[in-house]
Amino acid sequence: MLEFQILLPAILNGLATGAVYALVALGLTLIYGVLHIVNFAHGSLLMLALYGVYFLYTLLGIDPYLALPIVVPAMFALGYALQRAVIATASHGREENILLVTLGLSIIIDNFALYLWSADTRTINPSYAFSTVDFGGAFIAVPKVVSFVGALVVTGLLWLLIQRTDLGKAIRALARERQGAQLVGIDVDHIYAMSFGIGIACVGAAACLLLPSYYAHPGVGENFVVIAFTVVVLGGMGSFAGALVGGFVIGLTESLGGLFLGENLGKIGVFVIFIAILLFRPTGLFGQRA
């Protein structure tokens, strides 16, 4: 019974974190699925968005959840601009160079943050930060519950966007057949940048949901990029459902690993899954053979 009382909160917290991981990974998997880009700067952009949310709260007093309509479009615009102005230009369309360009971007963003904002860990304390909800004896912090629900809602909206709109249709067409899409008049460069922008917008939404129970720090990107990649390769590169399931698996692994192995070694669990999946089943759980 005591076991269960420790286990249940760990599981619920793991699921809540997992939902946000899934949201971050959805952005990554969308970018991969359409552009075939492994966006190494994904975590760094999340870190940047976390700082954005942090400063909106501390300087302007805007609640993280109410910051969604500001941060999401801003991150979308940043993603769109990055793809058109930097990534597409600097890589000359060579796939092996794209990874290096996004690696360069992530290094710039991470260290820019370190330079500007130093290595202090920054947290916020909105009034609801320490309120909890009772789930059959397990008390889960309100921000965790909100992030869980919010991440699922955003995921649903993203799914609708991809499945039910003309833009989504163009994105899906491009993901499947680039030349064919071009032939029927789809503006390839524009849709590529739109996809990248939407992927980064997901990161913006994740940052708003995450900050009340998390922190802003220049090293966040480094942590998250591996987590996001693990989720994506676990679920299968380019797979939506895979990213969702993968997110929950990784969230649970992390929270249970931390519980049983301690904070530091607990982190290894994610890497071990990452390496194991890459080695034994690089197509992931839901991916198709390339």
Place this chain on the structure above:
Amino acid sequence: MKTPGLLAVAVLLALAPLPLLVHSDFWLHFAIMTLYFSLLGQAWNLLGGYGGQRSFGHAAFFGTGAYAAAVLQVDLGINPWACLVLAGAFGAAAGALVGALSFRYDLRGSYFALVTLAFAEVFRIVADSVPFTGAGVGFQIPLRQAAVNFQFHEKAGFYAVILALTALATALAWWIENSRFGAELVAVRENEDAARALGIDVNRTKLWAITLSGGLSGFAGSFYAQYFLYLDPRIAYGVEVSVTALLVPLIGGVGTVLGPLVGAVALRALNEVSGTITGGAPGLNLMLYGALLIVILAFLPDGLVSLGARLRRARPAGRLGHA
């Protein structure tokens, strides 16, 4: 392409008497760090340049060599020179391990880059958690300045060692350009399926390349440990080493003998200049690395060594038809 190899040998030979001419510690340190960068860059270049297997995690091999050298000499009392050799062996073993796993399961391109990065991170977390590396506190090699301990009172001693190691790495690159093994490695880079169809054992070729590359990285790690006498998991397995290893040949010219040397000179020079301007503020150095990476890929994807050919091509007059 035989001239660059000879040129590289000539350059390194010409550099040998440098400590007799230059007595400033600043410039000797600059020369040492440049050669150290080019050793690390050449290690990456053997695998990433000639073999086309671009690793993001050379720190895994570098750090293993560095820790092997440090721990074996301090805890087991092995002579540091023997530790240099052992560090190479440990680095090579780490390379072989990562290679055996990832090539066996046919990881290519981005997947290979990601898995090497993950290995480096796992090694870093392990080094952060186990007791014999000193964990997060770091690992100190006691100061015992004597040539027999691979610790020199004068910088000239370190200079001689790193020059010899870099010469070895350069010679390896030259050998690769002129040997059957190198031809097979380049064939694998250009088209794995075609190489396999020609009867090349693709996995074995890549495995040898990553083992050699890991060994040289191990040497670099051991040298770093002796020169600075301090290691912690971030130094040994951090992103900075992995990025330096790939940035040096990218700046100089990937898959060329001379590229890592040229790239190391350029990067160190830039480091010094930026360090003077910014006063070494945290993060700015790496920020510069990132910007440089993008700029090089955008404007000079074949590196600085291609600059000569570019300029020649740009000169229009008196050339016979040539695309």
